[in-house]
Amino acid sequence: MEISLKAYGKINLGLDVVRRREDGYHEVKMIMQTVDLWDELTFCDVTTDEIVITSDSSELPDVKDNIIYKACRMMKDIYGIDKGVHVTVDKHIPVAAGMAGGSADAAAALKAMNMLFGLNLSDEQLMEHGVKLGADVPYCIMQGTALSEGIGEILTPLPPMPDCLIVIAKPAIGVSTKWVYQNLKVDLLEEHPDIDGMADALKTGDLKGITDRMANVLETVTIPANPVIDSVKKLIAENDSMGVLMSGSGPTVFGIYDNRDKELAQRVVDMLREKDEIQAAYAVSPYNIRRGM
Template sequence: MDKLELKALGKINLGLDILGRRDNGYHDVRMVMQTVYLYDRVTLAKKAEPGIEIETNLSYLPVGENNIAYKAAALLTEEFGIQEGLKIRLDKHIPVAAGMAGGSSNAAAVLFGMNRMFGLGLSMEGLMERGVTLGADVPYCIMRGTVLAEGIGEILTPLPPMPKCHVLIAKPPLSASTKTVYEKIDREGVREHPDIDAILAGLEAGDLYKVAAGMGNVLEQVMLPEYPVLGRIKEIMREAGALNAMMSGSGPTVFGIFDSRGKAKAAAARLKRQTPVKQAYVTNVHNVRRK
């Protein structure tokens, strides 16, 4: 196998709670993660010359050692003494730095793909153990589906699949540093915790409306006051028929859950008319786990 194409899927957080901060700076979290069918295409190709080469359709992305996909390739190359070189092509469609784990999903795809391409024989658990050294979201991006994430995000428990629905993903032209957002919540403290158990109960019952009613993201407490447009996006989604709308991860992406594709598309059109949102995608949840 000299070439392999993979889909690196994005994620949303149906629920995100922070339980505390560790001495090393990482946070103990309790999150419900969900894969969505919005993806970057990752192409791996062997090359005769040693070394890792990355190219991408976005000129502003790093293509050297600061790229997490490069780090993933370097990790396996060094550990297994791979002599051949590797060329990685990243065709990016997941919004960048937007709370959707696009970079982590790219790294997960590289780990998964290299394991197959070079016959490394690593189990899914082995890939996830290596993934967490690259980033807290990488193990989840290897597993995919509907998952409860605990610890720093690396303790993963598969959940009943999210009921079928339509997801509107909207990213305003803002930049939010994950590190800065978490530092702010550390300073201000958590005023109200989302009800993660309510989401789990809704998933167990296979009830989309219960899942949507339980959605919550503790990081909105610091992001919404600073960026009022996020609240406006949520408001428009709900007015247009979203069962609920919420920021994903540390933002600034906002997503809405809809029981009708028509309502989701109408909401996307309204967002583009009434807010600065230019990136708006209507997609579905994706519940197929890697094997």
């Protein structure tokens, strides 16, 4: 049996860190949005007990450090699956970019294992497994537009983001999420994003109300260590974006454009692709799983 799934990336329209818990985890309050940039994963069950992962990307971690491997192994162990699986990954979401590419791939792996081996698990059950792999995995199972709280596992669906264009630029650097959170001084944060106001703007379909509130407290750590991110933000902002922000722990930057500005958004992408410091640039749209768009 063979199953092919798309693993969609995400951006953070707003990201706040509320506090650092005694166990070292950080409590967050953020609004997540799936975008139509994806990895494609193909899963085949095999008669041996092996988990084999092949990819067109040299950036994926070695097999046993790979989150796809960990997801498949966890499901095999929990449910006593004696067959193995061969996974082929066609990689498009930038690696170590703040777009949850690894978490999206893990979410696809959990869904595929569920389907391949007839486990009949609900999305809620898959999300309970997913949080053991990473805080973004439950969201990547749910997808769409959502308020994320706790360590990222408490998810509240929100109305879809209004139609728009999202210019995405990935500088030619990687950023460790763990390092960023370790160096975040939560108690010293002077400003916090208006996440509640952004949620209200989503409920009324107010794109400007969303872009006016875009903010990410992790920029206070990632940008001083990687000034290229600020340069990319300024370049996009100077080209008439409605709002521009770093996604997640970075280094990916995104700018929002009105749907009527397709030519402008594409010109910005073309300009970004000419820059030596940019590894990848795209113009994408919000993806809403609940309406399949």
